[in-house]
Amino acid sequence: MGQDGMTRRKVLLGTGTLAAGAALTHVSGLVSTASATGGSLEKWPWPYKKLDPEKTAEIAYNEWYRVFCGAAVISSVFGQLRQLIGEPYNSFPIDAFVYLEGGQVGWGTICGAPAGANVVANMIIGPRIDSSTIGHQISTDIMQWYSQTELPVYKPKTPKVKDNLPTTTSNSPLCHISVGRWMKAANKPLGSPERKDRCARVTASTAYRLVELLNKWKEGGYESNTDFNCGKEYGITGQFNCNDCHGNNVPQAPQEAPPKA
Amino acid sequence: MGQDGMTRRKVLLGTGTLAAGAALTHVSGLVSTASATGGSLEKWPWPYKKLDPEKTAEIAYNEWYRVFCGAAVISSVFGQLRQLIGEPYNSFPIDAFVYLEGGQVGWGTICGAPAGANVVANMIIGPRIDSSTIGHQISTDIMQWYSQTELPVYKPKTPKVKDNLPTTTSNSPLCHISVGRWMKAANKPLGSPERKDRCARVTASTAYRLVELLNKWKEGGYESNTDFNCGKEYGITGQFNCNDCHGNNVPQAPQEAPPKA
Numbered sequence: 001m002g003q004d005g006m007t008r009r010k011v012l013l014g015t016g017t018l019a020a021g022a023a024l025t026h027v028s029g030l031v032s033t034a035s036a037t038g039g040s041l042e043k044w045p046w047p048y049k050k051l052d053p054e055k056t057a058e059i060a061y062n063e064w065y066r067v068f069c070g071a072a073v074i075s076s077v078f079g080q081l082r083q084l085i086g087e088p089y090n091s092f093p094i095d096a097f098v099y100l101e102g103g104q105v106g107w108g109t110i111c112g113a114p115a116g117a118n119v120v121a122n123m124i125i126g127p128r129i130d131s132s133t134i135g136h137q138i139s140t141d142i143m144q145w146y147s148q149t150e151l152p153v154y155k156p157k158t159p160k161v162k163d164n165l166p167t168t169t170s171n172s173p174l175c176h177i178s179v180g181r182w183m184k185a186a187n188k189p190l191g192s193p194e195r196k197d198r199c200a201r202v203t204a205s206t207a208y209r210l211v212e213l214l215n216k217w218k219e220g221g222y223e224s225n226t227d228f229n230c231g232k233e234y235g236i237t238g239q240f241n242c243n244d245c246h247g248n249n250v251p252q253a254p255q256e257a258p259p260k261a
Numbered sequence: 262m263g264q265d266g267m268t269r270r271k272v273l274l275g276t277g278t279l280a281a282g283a284a285l286t287h288v289s290g291l292v293s294t295a296s297a298t299g300g301s302l303e304k305w306p307w308p309y310k311k312l313d314p315e316k317t318a319e320i321a322y323n324e325w326y327r328v329f330c331g332a333a334v335i336s337s338v339f340g341q342l343r344q345l346i347g348e349p350y351n352s353f354p355i356d357a358f359v360y361l362e363g364g365q366v367g368w369g370t371i372c373g374a375p376a377g378a379n380v381v382a383n384m385i386i387g388p389r390i391d392s393s394t395i396g397h398q399i400s401t402d403i404m405q406w407y408s409q410t411e412l413p414v415y416k417p418k419t420p421k422v423k424d425n426l427p428t429t430t431s432n433s434p435l436c437h438i439s440v441g442r443w444m445k446a447a448n449k450p451l452g453s454p455e456r457k458d459r460c461a462r463v464t465a466s467t468a469y470r471l472v473e474l475l476n477k478w479k480e481g482g483y484e485s486n487t488d489f490n491c492g493k494e495y496g497i498t499g500q501f502n503c504n505d506c507h508g509n510n511v512p513q514a515p516q517e518a519p520p521k522a
Binding site: 041042044066067071088091092093094095096097098099102103104105106107108109110114115118121122123126127128129130135136139140143173174175176179180183184186187188189190191192229230231235236237238239244245247251253254255256257 | 302303305327328332349352353354355356357358359360363364365366367368369370371375376379382383384387388389390391396397400401404434435436437440441444445447448449450451452453490491492496497498499500505506508512514515516517518
């Protein structure tokens, strides 16, 4: 997270205790009614066996060149679990998630690597309308880790591009910003082999991190790494770094009414 | 799309013919190798029967109050297809997509309504590594329609909030921007019943539009409504409206090398 974002966060928190204290039902509430028509894959958690993060990352790296970022993360985890466990992983349509590429069909929204990790965590652990919120928490961990880490971390064993690639911190989970910051630092265009290999390595890095978190959950030792909740802190869904798009002119969201005494 | 975005688009296109002409493998290329380990749901297209858009929208509206935007769109389509067809819809874990709420676990990235529509279109039609690109194209149509339409369009039969709600054009598929613009116009906070009902109606509107497109595809009469490809036009993944975040200071992406003569 950039210093600007931190400063802004402190400023907003300092003047916005009402917003910070107000419960945000949409984001933090739990719905208790389970689906009446749930299918066979709607029983959670799905069976999971601990995976090797390094092996998973290597699979994800290579799968990027077949199905791009989002489906590559899903394939790296579910492909192994198809071999180790079978169902429900055999039945899950991994390849259909190719569209997560480029921030969903090239529109630059959420990077496919965290988007694919979110699919994996929430399919395995299940929605927070059921008993556990850990799928939700792992997703928030992945989003924060992705935004604050100098990526790519992972170096493939047999890289398709031999050069050392620059690393950048995106300060955002958005493809457009993550790729844009890296392209600027590397001075490489979108269609270059270096940009593609960077994205394959970011995909691998994210798969590595995801499996670390899933393994901790399987061991019973998972604890969330973040309590960031933009809705509670700022009164709107969002990420840390307001200034990235808003500069110093961050608008304030309409405020929740103070709780009645 | 705002006038500013259009102007910027023309400006960039006027000075960037190389970028516009350069093929972007990541976004426009097709990968031909099918998965070797594909499961039973990886045979496309999935069977589909034409649905009533209005009935679908009404289901989506009510499902929002159970599973929020993304899972509500998926449930509105797949729930009906469970009844009409059965598999593979019975096996698909609809409720696990609750995490699409609030732009994915509240982080304000892609709105769950188009994100859920993208799941539906690409699960049914399949990835563009197989024979068809129509799932991809329907997703781009949904993203553009969502960004350029005064939403919500759909009025539920028995709305939970009786008032006429303001409508706004997001100029973006991002939850943070879409919700933020509406909250500003309505002067209602995130936790208000009005904001929640607005999001339920946007979800319903998106499900309506999605089913219109799927029905056209089923009839054999689907034609894409957009040829927008940010990678080809601007040299980076993204959306129309550069100025929304960049103001008048839009950076230029590193350029692709010109094709050899």
